[in-house]
Amino acid sequence: MTTTPTQASSVPSKKGTAPGISRIVQMPLFGSTVALILAIIVFSILSPRFLTPANFSLILQQSVVIGILAVAQTLIILTAGIDLSIGAIAVLGTIVLAISGGETGAIVGLLLTLLVCVALGSLNGALVTLLKLPPFIVTLGAFTAIVAATRLFAGSQTFPVSDPVLTFLGTSFKIGSFVTTYGVVAMLLVYLVVGYALTQTAWGKHVYAVGGNPVAARLSGVKSDRAIFSVYLVAGVIAMIAAWAALGRIPNADPNAYQNANLETITAVVIGGTSLFGGRGGVLGTLIGTLIVGVLRNGLTLAGVDNLYQNIATGILVVAAVAADQFMRRKSAR
Template sequence: MRTPLARLLALPNIGPLIAITVAVVFFAARSDRFLTGANFSLIVQQVMVVGTLAIGQTLIILTAGIDLSNGAVMALGNIAVTKLAVDAGLPVPVAIVLALGLTAGFGAVNGLLVSVLRLPPFIVTLGVYGVAFALTHIYSQEQTVSGLPRAMTLLDKTFPLGGTDITYGSVVMLALFAAAWYVLRLTMAGRHVYAVGNNPEAARLAGIDTRRVLLGVYTTAGLLYGIAALLLVARTGVGDPNAGQSDNLDSITAVVLGGTSLFGGRGSVIGTLLGALIVGIIRNGLQLIGVPSIYQTLITGILVIAAVAVDRLNRGRQR
């Protein structure tokens, strides 16, 4: 019979919640600027791009895959939408649709190679990372795109909520998390994603078209990377070919810290949101108390290793 503590620790997302609580208490005691509405709004703004990437990463990791290309695909979408609007002079809605189609297309390529040719996701997405990275720098000619139309930065505009200014981009990210939660938890398509990640052969024998599920997951993830590119453009006000160079690792970090298993079939996007907030809170808090940025990377790395180790031990006990 399990103890009350063991039952508490077995609750979904309790680990990330405890981590956030400890971090908030610690930084609140060290800095009087931490527990303010403006600072929490800033934290959400700082994680909204990686958080959106992490939604797509969660979908892929739930199928026991991984995507190393998402930051590079986002950067390509970032450059594509800005150059189409500025250099080609296309209307902003048309530029956005074309850029989203481009990133979704890269996701579909990943999905086809993984589902049809059955290539390892790590190798496929590593190769696509190189292709997207090179195309971004070739297309941009290593130049930042500025002078964007006002409509392209609307998501960085704010509205007041309880005395705190909230950006529309933050609302978009939270809405995407809510939509992903609904699909994964309350639809047949979501149950198929978990089934494929848990045991693809059993899912196939149960009548699930595993290839179509994988293709759909990777394509949807690519579309989300395009939305992340739009959020990045709104936040920075430029098209930057060097954007997102470490965001693939940051998105994996958010997913792992949120409790999603790297072995597939277990986890949630709510946990991913909490994982992204953990990273954002730690980085923000350390900056406020004057800790050098290198220690942010050190602490985040330790947390990732600990989270993966705990996941591995839990799966061992379940067997």
């Protein structure tokens, strides 16, 4: 029996549906979104306290500082770089803000902290672009120097903060029955502003171009060094915001705080689907990655799992995310 064209067109084509599903699965946010949903489901089963509004509020508040710093890390990784010093810059910022804010007033303290953080971020950018040094080496050296300088500057002391302006981002308010803080609002605003800049401005297109294909970007007239330097400068601004949020979260500037912040920001970025090789990803994925880490740690804590096992679980998640990124890159290159 001969099949007419009309009959043939009415037969469902498996080949037609598979590519659509394949495209969805290969979307950068697909894996991280599924991972977040699964984590929420699992921990909801393990602990009846997990799904409460109070616990979700706690997860958001605990994610604020790392979540803000992860935006800066995203910008740098999009240019195929990395920043191992961003957490150390923020910690130094908390010390500068606590001391200068107490002596000269909150507004002057905020401006001075902004100056210090931007100067350090710009120094990293200058060393990477002018001297053509690898970002890993530059920021590793900066991390070591800044941590030591912070402890020397602080004299290994902590500095309590009571000024309402300096602790403002820790102030809580209600949305219906849900309690949150202005620090969470600040974090979401940072994501919105940077997300808009990356997707809707020429600067954002240049950042992606430099990370995705630096040779093609240069041939297209993109000033690569200027774009790379700018992300380190912006990272300094974001580090200052994170320092302010940290004092709102815990009104006590501690030179030994956030020792793993650099690695935690990289974790959030990678889990969120941004490629370590640059040019692919974005801040929405980073927000999801930050929430995954927050949910994982909170859920395991409620389940009574030791912190060391939490670190092991997070490490496995990072390796899995990088492996998935490599797999997708190889598949798309075929």
